[in-house]
Amino acid sequence: xxxxxxxxxxxxxxxxxxxxxxxxxxxxxxxxxxxxxxxxxxxxxxxxxxxxxxxxxxxxxxxxxxxxxxxxxxxxxxxxxxxxxxxxxxxxxxxxxxxxxxxxxxxxxxxxxxxxxxxxxxxxxxxxxxxxxxxxxxxxxxxxxxxxxxxxxxxxxxxxxxxxxxxxxxxxxxxxxxxxxxxxxxxxxxxxxxxxxxxxxxxxxxxxxxxxxxxxxxxxxxxxxxxxxxxxxxxxxxxxxxxxxxxxxxxxxxxxxxxxxxxxxxxxxxxxxxxxxxxx
Amino acid sequence: xxxxxxxxxxxxxxxxxxxxxxxxxxxxxxxxxxxxxxxxxxxxxxxxxxxxxxxxxxxxxxxxxxxxxxxxxxxxxxxxxxxxxxxxxxxxxxxxxxxxxxxxxxxxxxxxxxxxxxxxxxxxxxxxx
Numbered sequence: 374x375x376x377x378x379x380x381x382x383x384x385x386x387x388x389x390x391x392x393x394x395x396x397x398x399x400x401x402x403x404x405x406x407x408x409x410x411x412x413x414x415x416x417x418x419x420x421x422x423x424x425x426x427x428x429x430x431x432x433x434x435x436x437x438x439x440x441x442x443x444x445x446x447x448x449x450x451x452x453x454x455x456x457x458x459x460x461x462x463x464x465x466x467x468x469x470x471x472x473x474x475x476x477x478x479x480x481x482x483x484x485x486x487x488x489x490x491x492x493x494x495x496x497x498x499x500x501x502x503x504x505x506x507x508x509x510x511x512x513x514x515x516x517x518x519x520x521x522x523x524x525x526x527x528x529x530x531x532x533x534x535x536x537x538x539x540x541x542x543x544x545x546x547x548x549x550x551x552x553x554x555x556x557x558x559x560x561x562x563x564x565x566x567x568x569x570x571x572x573x574x575x576x577x578x579x580x581x582x583x584x585x586x587x588x589x590x591x592x593x594x595x596x597x598x599x600x601x602x603x604x605x606x607x608x609x610x611x612x613x614x615x616x617x618x619x620x621x622x623x624x625x626x627x628x629x630x631x632x633x634x635x636x637x638x639x640x641x642x643x644x645x646x647x648x649x650x651x652x653x
Numbered sequence: 654x655x656x657x658x659x660x661x662x663x664x665x666x667x668x669x670x671x672x673x674x675x676x677x678x679x680x681x682x683x684x685x686x687x688x689x690x691x692x693x694x695x696x697x698x699x700x701x702x703x704x705x706x707x708x709x710x711x712x713x714x715x716x717x718x719x720x721x722x723x724x725x726x727x728x729x730x731x732x733x734x735x736x737x738x739x740x741x742x743x744x745x746x747x748x749x750x751x752x753x754x755x756x757x758x759x760x761x762x763x764x765x766x767x768x769x770x771x772x773x774x775x776x777x778x779x780x781x782x
Contacts, residue, residue, distance in 0.1 A: 387746075433733035437685040438678055458688050458740050526733060528660075528670040565769070569732040570723065571665030573750045574761060576769025601659045605776050609666060609732075638765040640747045 375473070375550040379420060380624045380649040381413065381559040382588070382617045383506055385429060386639040387498040390462055393505045406644065409634030410506050413648055416632070417507050422557040424470050424517045426477075426543060428619045429499035429561045430525040432457075442489035443531050444539060446481075447496075447520035448474040455495035464501050464510075470517040473550060477519060480546030486539050496520060503561045506646075525562065525613045533596035533618050540622020547623075560620030564635075566642035567608025575608045576643045581635065584614060585647055589630050592621045610642075627652035664778045665754075667726045677729020679707040680717075684734035693741045723753050 389406070392398055398407040434455040452467040478490055500520055508515060521543070524530060531539075540558070547556055564581040567573050587595050596618055603612045621628075632648040660668045667673065674681075683704055686692045696703040704714050716724040717738065725735050732750075739749040751761035764770060774780055 433681075433685060433731065433737075434688075438674065438681050438734075456688060458737050526669065526731065527674050528668050567666065568736075568746065568750050569726055570667055570753050571755060572663070572770065572775055573665075573754050574765055574770040575772055575775060576765075577772045578768070580772070599659070601663075604660050604666065604668060605663050606772060609668060637768050640745075641750055641765060643769070 375547050375552050375554040375556055377544060377547055377556050377558055377623055377625070377651055378422070379557045379651060380620045380628065381503075381507065381557060382620060382645065382647040383503050383559070383561055384563055384639070384642060384644040384646065385499045385502040385561045386642045386644065387457070387502065388640045389644075390498050390502040390505055393510065394463055406636050406639065409636060409644075409646055412632045413507055413646070414509060416648065420557070421555065422516050423554040424473060424519060424556045426519045426521060426547075426556060426558045426623065427500055427503065427561065428521045428523060428559060428616045429503070430523050430613060430616065431497055431499060433526065434497035435495040441524050441527050442491075442522065443524045444486060445489035445491050445522040446474055446478050447491050447494060447518075447522070448478060449492050449494070452494060452496045452500075452518070452520060454501050455497045457497055462498070462501055464505060465513050467496055467500065467504070467520075468514060468517045470519055473517075473552065473554070474519045476550050477543060477546040480549060481539070481542045484542040484545065486542055491522070494520075499561060503559055521619065523616050523619070525610075525616065528600070530600055530612050530615055532600070533598050533615050536615050536618040537592060537596040537622040540619040540624075543619070544623045544625060558620045558623040560617035562613030562616050563607070563611055564614050564643045564645040565607040566610045568610050568641055572608075574641060575611075576637050577607050577611075578635070578637065578643065580606045581614075581643055581645055584617075585633060585635070585645060588617065588621055588647065589628055589649070592618060595621075607643075614645075621649075624649055624651050625653050662778050664775060669731045673729045673731070675729070677731060679709050680713045680725070680728065680730050681734040683707040683709060683717075684730070684737045687737040687741050696741075720752070722749065726753070
């Protein structure tokens with residue numbers, strides 16, 4: 374039986390991908406940022422997940438204003454890195470698990486989540502930067518990926534309650550899958566950042582920290598936070614953090630936090646990272 | 654009944670909602686076209702001529718020519734789309750972002766290195782006065 378064994382939350386700032394791609398992670402400037410992932414890279418090398426269900430948002434790269442799915446699931450065999458205007462990142466193509474994706478799609482839709490099904494798409498830094506942070510620079514990624522894409526670019530993003538409930542539905546879907554798979558769920562994006570207007574650059578360490586503190590066992594409380602509070606407290610793009618609730622919902626009631634990292638700034642953004650193991 | 658917009662009392666912030674997406678549709682799709690090298694070349698060779706392929710307003714066209722990002726936000730531009738113009742010119746996202754604040758790029762970067770802009774006094778319009 375397939376089992377969700379762990380969850381990972383991480384920011385997905387494009388600059389982090391750039392620094393990895395040009396081999397600058399060990400410099401004086403960047404060591405304090407990337408050393409916060411040393412634990413996770415070693416841990417994941419031992420955990421060897423077969424599949425990662427990776428929750429992220431596209432940033433006007435693979436998708437434009439023509440179509441804006443609120444929740445979508447990739448059901449393809451592979452996904453190529455998108456050209457974000459300066460050439461695609463030099464990372465391997467992302468391998469899909471089409472059979473598991475279709476299983477999750479059917480189960481989750483029948484549980485009341487009308488996901489958009491996508492068979493062909495490219496993936497931007499929202500998906501590839503977390504892969505690089507966890508796995509470094511391998512010739513081929515060591516696991517398959519089920520992409521769950523969430524709209525956080527056009528207001529409104531889905532609510533925290535819907536995100537948490539979608540995570541729970543994904544858990545149920547995976548528990549009913551026959552394949553013997555070790556599965557992780559990752560929530561990406563955030564934390565504090567605002568890339569626009571006179572208030573650009575807002576960072577709310579206190580709010581971000583409280584969010585991370587509550588993610589272990591007060592996820593139902595976090596799910597009630599309206600998007601306006603994310604925007605007011607952590608910036609317009611801080612809204613992305615709501616996606617971490619999909620990850621948390623998929624982990625079941627009891628989790629153990631085994632690692633955390635927080636760093637300001639990465640360019641305009643507060644970087645947050647957390648690792649949970651599931652307990653039931 | 655009009656839709657609720659509970660975020661309108663946040664200072665210095667334009668939330669990219671349905672109204673903005675509607676008035677900015679063609680502007681954002683023009684920005685999106687700059688993903689391709691061929692289009693970037695055509696745009697920089699004749700900016701106004703290139704933009705005439707989209708039914709954008711004269712105000713939007715003028716704001717693109719002036720690289721006035723704050724005005725473009727007010728005219729329905731979305732920041733992820735708008736930075737495609739500035740990135741094509743080799744400008745970092747942080748530098749582009751700084752042009753919307755009352756700081757120079759250097760001052761903005763310096764603020765970020767020191768922990769960013771505090772939320773204190775920046776949650777509600779008028780609270781800092």
